[in-house]
Amino acid sequence: MSVLVWLKSDLRLQDNPVLREALGSAACLPVYCLDPAEFVPDRHGITACGARRTSFLLESLVDLHASLQQLGSGLLVRIGSAERILPQLCAQLGIDRVVSHAEHAPYEQALLDRVTAALPEGTQVMLRLSNALFALEDLPFTEEKLPQVFTRFRHQVEKYPPAIEALAAPEELPGWPAGASDLVAGVPCISDLGFTPLAQEPRSSLPYSGGETAAKAWLDDYLWHSQAIRHYKSTRNQLHGRYFSSKLSAALAHGCLSPRTVLLALRRHEARFGANESTYWLWFELLWREFFRLSLRLHGKRFFRRGGLHAGSPPTGHDQRFNDWRNAATGQPFIDACMTELNASGFLSNRARQIVASYLVHDLQQDWRLGAAWFQQQLVDYDVASNWGNWAYIAGVGHDPRGGRVFNLAKQVEQHDPEGRYVAIWSR
Numbered sequence: 140m141s142v143l144v145w146l147k148s149d150l151r152l153q154d155n156p157v158l159r160e161a162l163g164s165a166a167c168l169p170v171y172c173l174d175p176a177e178f179v180p181d182r183h184g185i186t187a188c189g190a191r192r193t194s195f196l197l198e199s200l201v202d203l204h205a206s207l208q209q210l211g212s213g214l215l216v217r218i219g220s221a222e223r224i225l226p227q228l229c230a231q232l233g234i235d236r237v238v239s240h241a242e243h244a245p246y247e248q249a250l251l252d253r254v255t256a257a258l259p260e261g262t263q264v265m266l267r268l269s270n271a272l273f274a275l276e277d278l279p280f281t282e283e284k285l286p287q288v289f290t291r292f293r294h295q296v297e298k299y300p301p302a303i304e305a306l307a308a309p310e311e312l313p314g315w316p317a318g319a320s321d322l323v324a325g326v327p328c329i330s331d332l333g334f335t336p337l338a339q340e341p342r343s344s345l346p347y348s349g350g351e352t353a354a355k356a357w358l359d360d361y362l363w364h365s366q367a368i369r370h371y372k373s374t375r376n377q378l379h380g381r382y383f384s385s386k387l388s389a390a391l392a393h394g395c396l397s398p399r400t401v402l403l404a405l406r407r408h409e410a411r412f413g414a415n416e417s418t419y420w421l422w423f424e425l426l427w428r429e430f431f432r433l434s435l436r437l438h439g440k441r442f443f444r445r446g447g448l449h450a451g452s453p454p455t456g457h458d459q460r461f462n463d464w465r466n467a468a469t470g471q472p473f474i475d476a477c478m479t480e481l482n483a484s485g486f487l488s489n490r491a492r493q494i495v496a497s498y499l500v501h502d503l504q505q506d507w508r509l510g511a512a513w514f515q516q517q518l519v520d521y522d523v524a525s526n527w528g529n530w531a532y533i534a535g536v537g538h539d540p541r542g543g544r545v546f547n548l549a550k551q552v553e554q555h556d557p558e559g560r561y562v563a564i565w566s567r
């Protein structure tokens with residue numbers, strides 16, 4: 140059996156069920172497709188994937204390629220759409236089976252369907268859920284019965300905790316199929332995708348670069364060396380710095396770490412040093428991530444509608460105020476500092492995300508979906524479910540039982556940046 144492993148947001152060896160499916164096959168070709176459509180601006184001048192995330196992605200691919208080479212394999216990275224590239228490779232190399240990550244979002248599912256339909260007749264497709272905390276069959280409710288309020292979801296999961304296990308990294312992998320040796324492995328540069336190479340942003344709070352190796356080292360630092368986790372509950376709403384929150388979002392979004400690997404490491408930390416309210420709170424936040432993923436699976440395209448899950452009526456349309464917001468030119472120093480950080484570094488603390496999102500929707504009265512699209516372009520840790528789910532929540536058309544969150548800018552600044560230190564950092 141000759142297997143093509145189509146990697147997407149699962150760029151790691153450890154706890155990767157997709158890669159594990161290739162073990163025991165005669166040949167295996169790991170492939171990643173960089174779709175140029177992701178880098179083309181839409182009518183608002185917004186691309187699906189901006190330069191900072193692309194840079195992190197390419198670093199992750201370089202790291203994965205090196206790790207795969209050590210196992211006797213390697214990563215084939217192609218620029219082009221998966222629906223064109225994968226069927227061609229399957230036909231050219233006589234691939235019997237394509238293994239990939241099962242999707243939970245409609246756009247990604249539609250692509251998967253198109254790829255499947257275009258594969259040569261007889262090619263099997265095998266899908267594995269690789270970035271979820273829980274297997275669907277282990278949840279204490281069916282997918283359709285997902286509680287619509289997070290607290291109820293959390294209570295159910297805590298009352299009937301699903302099993303958490305992580306797969307070991309493979310120790311070796313089958314080589315590439317015969318005929319693949321003339322294909323060139325390796326990763327393109329960012330300029331091949333139309334971006335100007337970026338310098339590191341010295342003020343960035345994101346403490347690591349792309350790839351499983353860096354992500355594992357950061358997780359070790361956070362849980363074991365610095366033990367910053369022990370104060371997470373009291374620091375998580377801060378705005379700037381290396382250790383105020385876990386910074387695991389980028390590693391999770393690109394699949395450099397699986398959520399199960401993170402949770403099991405957290406449990407080991409608790410077994411050694413004791414659980415406290417901070418270790419509990421990291422689990423709590425990982426549950427939010429899982430909740431949004433399950434919700435997106437259930438609600439599909441409704442997740443992206445202006446009226447969201449309840450056919451609500453948040454502000455519609457946009458004008459110059461949206462451009463001012465995205466260009467950090469609103470004239471509100473705190474909002475402009477946040478947007479400067481986002482645009483320069485690709486990262487923003489959770490509190491800053493909430494404040495700028497609330498400001499765009501509730502103060503500037505702009506369509507929340509444009510804000511979500513701008514975050515999608517700019518965030519290194521962009522995750523379809525977490526991004527659109529949080530934006531809808533703040534706009535009052537998502538899962539918030541209180542019907543949306545309005546953050547009073549003056550109060551937030553008073554509470555979180557009373558001396559203007561954060562604004563000073565990002566106004567330079």
Ligand SMILES: Cc1cc2nc3c(=O)[nH]c(=O)nc-3n(C[C@H](O)[C@H](O)[C@H](O)COP(=O)(O)OP(=O)(O)OC[C@H]3O[C@@H](n4cnc5c(N)ncnc54)[C@H](O)[C@@H]3O)c2cc1C
Nearest residue numbers: 384385386387388424425428489492520521522525526529
């Ligand atoms: C408007 C808006 C947009 C957002 N867009 C994204 C996004 O695209 N990708 C993303 O990963 N998170 C998003 N978040 C959630 C949250 O802001 C980030 O996960 C967090 O700031 C990342 O930093 P951290 O890893 O240090 O988080 P920590 O506070 O250390 O949390 C640990 C992990 O829990 C998860 N998590 C924490 N808060 C949330 C939350 N509110 N919703 C879902 N998961 C959460 C993340 O995986 C995070 O890495 C968004 C929040 C808002 C308000």
